[in-house]
Amino acid sequence: MQYRRLGKTGWQVSTISMGCWGIGGQWGPVEEAEAIRTIHAAIDLGVNLFDTADSYGLGVSEELVGRALRGRRDGVYVATKVGNFARRVGAPLSYTTPHHVYLCCDASLGRLKLDTIDLYQCHIGDLQDPSVFLEAFERLVERGKIRAYGISTNTPAVAEAFDRAGGCAAVQLNYSLLNQSAAGDLLPWCAANDIGTLIRGPIAQGVLAGKFTPETRFDDSVRAGWNEGRGREQFVRRLEQVEQIRFLERPGRTLAQAALQWVLANPAVTCAIPGAKNVAQITANAAAADGALTPDELARLEEIAAGW
Numbered sequence: 411m412q413y414r415r416l417g418k419t420g421w422q423v424s425t426i427s428m429g430c431w432g433i434g435g436q437w438g439p440v441e442e443a444e445a446i447r448t449i450h451a452a453i454d455l456g457v458n459l460f461d462t463a464d465s466y467g468l469g470v471s472e473e474l475v476g477r478a479l480r481g482r483r484d485g486v487y488v489a490t491k492v493g494n495f496a497r498r499v500g501a502p503l504s505y506t507t508p509h510h511v512y513l514c515c516d517a518s519l520g521r522l523k524l525d526t527i528d529l530y531q532c533h534i535g536d537l538q539d540p541s542v543f544l545e546a547f548e549r550l551v552e553r554g555k556i557r558a559y560g561i562s563t564n565t566p567a568v569a570e571a572f573d574r575a576g577g578c579a580a581v582q583l584n585y586s587l588l589n590q591s592a593a594g595d596l597l598p599w600c601a602a603n604d605i606g607t608l609i610r611g612p613i614a615q616g617v618l619a620g621k622f623t624p625e626t627r628f629d630d631s632v633r634a635g636w637n638e639g640r641g642r643e644q645f646v647r648r649l650e651q652v653e654q655i656r657f658l659e660r661p662g663r664t665l666a667q668a669a670l671q672w673v674l675a676n677p678a679v680t681c682a683i684p685g686a687k688n689v690a691q692i693t694a695n696a697a698a699a700d701g702a703l704t705p706d707e708l709a710r711l712e713e714i715a716a717g718w
């Protein structure tokens with residue numbers, strides 16, 4: 411495993427960290443025992459940051475992280491989020507007062523069975539006014555309930571507003587071979603301001619593993635939108651793009667691992683947080699940290715992406 415400094419926090423976090431949305435049940439069923447084995451395997455492989463959210467499975471993901479970390483908390487960073495609870499079931503909270511954030515924080519701490527959350531992230535990517543969250547996060551730091559805070563967004567103006575007092579420790583953003591736009595704006599801004607970055611979607615929700623075909627149908631609630639209409643069109647277009655980069659696959663390196671190495675080739679990236687649902691996935695993902703794409707491969711990928 412390799413480690414990089416998470417911006418001003420100074421924490422050394424694993425370049426391959428773990429996204430825990432998948433174990434929350436919305437990506438298809440995951441047995442509790444397998445979810446816990448996956449987190450334990452991750453720790454054994456040197457993964458030291460786990461990203462979850464109160465909304466993932468309406469708290470199920472946080473509960474599983476809490477159960478898995480019992481007795482194994484030392485040296486591990488826990489990142490969670492507030493702002494989307496119950497949004498997927500059509501009943502989000504309003505977050506119009508810091509008190510909503512305090513309640514959510516206490517609920518997360520309870521599910522995680524922790525006294526302190528290391529990184530607390532605002533989960534509203536198009537947040538118009540950061541005042542409520544900034545006030546709440548500053549108070550939560552003072553009370554020792556969180557150590558640092560950040561926001562999950564791909565919009566530079568939203569990130570800049572969130573860092574207006576210089577307190578934003580990290581930005582979580584979507585960045586992958588199939589979604590490179592942050593390379594041109596948000597990632598350089600984070601680097602210039604010493605803000606750590608957590609990369610979500612680094613294998614494009616499984617597409618960059620090269621395992622899907624135009625016949626693949628999805629029965630999980632997150633990817634069900636890829637079965638019909640515009641979602642289907644985009645999915646099929648992405649499969650064509652994946653075929654163009656299959657040359658990255660070779661003995662000892664899968665396409666998913668190459669996709670993770672492409673993300674890590676950007677120096678503004680602190681860590682990728684690929685979602686893993688089982689021990690085999692986290693083992694393969696963690697191994698990607700110890701390899702790198704060659705300059706020739708990176709140049710060829712740049713040429714290909716220029717045609718997209």
Ligand SMILES: NC(=O)c1ccc[n+]([C@@H]2O[C@H](COP(=O)([O-])OP(=O)(O)OC[C@H]3O[C@@H](n4cnc5c(N)ncnc54)[C@H](OP(=O)(O)O)[C@@H]3O)[C@@H](O)[C@H]2O)c1
Nearest residue numbers: 429430431432562610611612613614615616619684685691
């Ligand atoms: N707004 C936000 O803040 C936000 C939004 C999305 C995600 N996130 C965070 O980012 C994390 C990762 O992003 P993501 O879940 O969207 O996408 P991702 O990491 O690109 O893809 C994860 C999915 O790919 C498949 N996979 C993982 N490793 C694999 C491997 N080695 N080989 C083949 N398939 C593999 C798994 O699904 P299957 O096995 O079912 O294919 C897994 O659930 C999440 O867990 C969450 O913590 C945050």
